Amino acid sequence: DQQVKQNSPSLSVQEGRISILNCDYTNSMFDYFLWYKKYPAEGPTFLISISSIKDKNEDGRFTVFLNKSAKHLSLHIVPSQPGDSAVYFCAASQSNFGNEKLTFGTGTRLTIIP
Amino acid sequence: ETGVTQSPTHLIKTRGQQVTLRCSSQSGHNTVSWYQQALGQGPQFIFQYYREEENGRGNFPPRFSGLQFPNYSSELNVNALELDDSALYLCASSLGPSGANVLTFGAGSRLTVL
Numbered sequence: 001d002q003q004v005k006q007n008s009p010s011l012s013v014q015e016g017r018i019s020i021l022n023c024d025y026t027n028s029m030f031d032y033f034l035w036y037k038k039y040p041a042e043g044p045t046f047l048i049s050i051s052s053i054k055d056k057n058e059d060g061r062f063t064v065f066l067n068k069s070a071k072h073l074s075l076h077i078v079p080s081q082p083g084d085s086a087v088y089f090c091a092a093s094q095s096n097f098g099n100e101k102l103t104f105g106t107g108t109r110l111t112i113i114p
Numbered sequence: 115e116t117g118v119t120q121s122p123t124h125l126i127k128t129r130g131q132q133v134t135l136r137c138s139s140q141s142g143h144n145t146v147s148w149y150q151q152a153l154g155q156g157p158q159f160i161f162q163y164y165r166e167e168e169n170g171r172g173n174f175p176p177r178f179s180g181l182q183f184p185n186y187s188s189e190l191n192v193n194a195l196e197l198d199d200s201a202l203y204l205c206a207s208s209l210g211p212s213g214a215n216v217l218t219f220g221a222g223s224r225l226t227v228l
Contacts (some may be wrong), residue, residue: 004156034216043118043204043219044157089156100147100208100215101170104156 003027004092006105014113019077021108023090026071030092034102035064035075038087047088048075051095080112116141118220120205126226127195135190135223137205143218145169145211146188148180149204151222157204163188164211192225200227 005024013019021035031052036044050057050064050073057064063076077084087109091102119138127133139146145164149157159172163182177193186207192199202224206217 006156036219041221043206043221045219046216049216091156095212100145100162100206100211100217101159101172102147102149102157102217103159104149106154106156 001026002106003030004090004103004105006088006090006108008108009106010109010111012111012113013080015082016079019075019080019084019110019112021075021077021088021090021110023073023075023105024071025073025092027092027103028071029094030103032093032095033064033066033073034091034093035062036089036091036104038089038107044089077110080110082112082114085110085112118205118207118218120203120220120223122223123221124224124226126228128228129195129197131195131227132191132193133195133225135192135203135205135225137188137190137207137220139186139188139205139207140218143207143209144186145208145215146182146186147206147208147217148188148190149206149219150174151202151204152198153201160190160203162211169211195227197227200225 034049035047038044090105147162148160151157161171202222206219208215
């Protein structure tokens with residue numbers, strides 16, 4: 001049972017435009033959501049997170065939006081840069097679970113076209 | 115500040131063999147989690163170690179076991195290897211076993227089982 005889903009395996013965006021990556025989840029117990037970025041031959045690196053008590057969190061060019069009623073979150077990157085080309089993973093956890101078990105989606109490969 | 119380091123980076127084993135993967139956590143981090151990332155999938159939680167004890171486990175059989183040492187480094191052991199164990203094994207460390215903590219990942223150990 002895939003509790004975190006990223007339905008777009010790949011996305012191509014022109015440099016300077018907005019990139020929007022989507023993620024859906026099914027487990028209503030999740031209350032903390034994160035985006036990780038992964039380059040080839042490297043481990044995933046943390047990008048941005050959001051708690052379920054918020055609906056938006058912004059950090060520079062990156063903004064994450066959370067719609068709890070739809071169990072949907074999205075990552076907006078604006079403006080997109082060539083260095084943003086990577087695989088992006090959405091992940092979710094239960095912050096009061098006592099451990100950091102993250103449930104990941106399958107990832108979206110973002111390609112920024114110069 | 116050193117990051118998470120994993121060894122070996124690549125290894126090839128045959129079915130039925132045993133393997134040990136090693137992980138050194140980031141300086142100041144006392145919690146280590148292990149994830150398995152199969153090809154085309156997101157990372158899947160194997161287990162977490164905190165204070166040298168297992169602190170949560172995903173849906174993996176008992177032939178997946180681990181250790182955490184007093185210096186917070188960790189090992190993942192897999193016995194009776196199967197073809198489906200071929201994957202990238204990621205180690206992540208964090209400040210403590212809270213679902214709201216950010217994980218810092220290593221680059222992974224890629225295991226191929228023939």
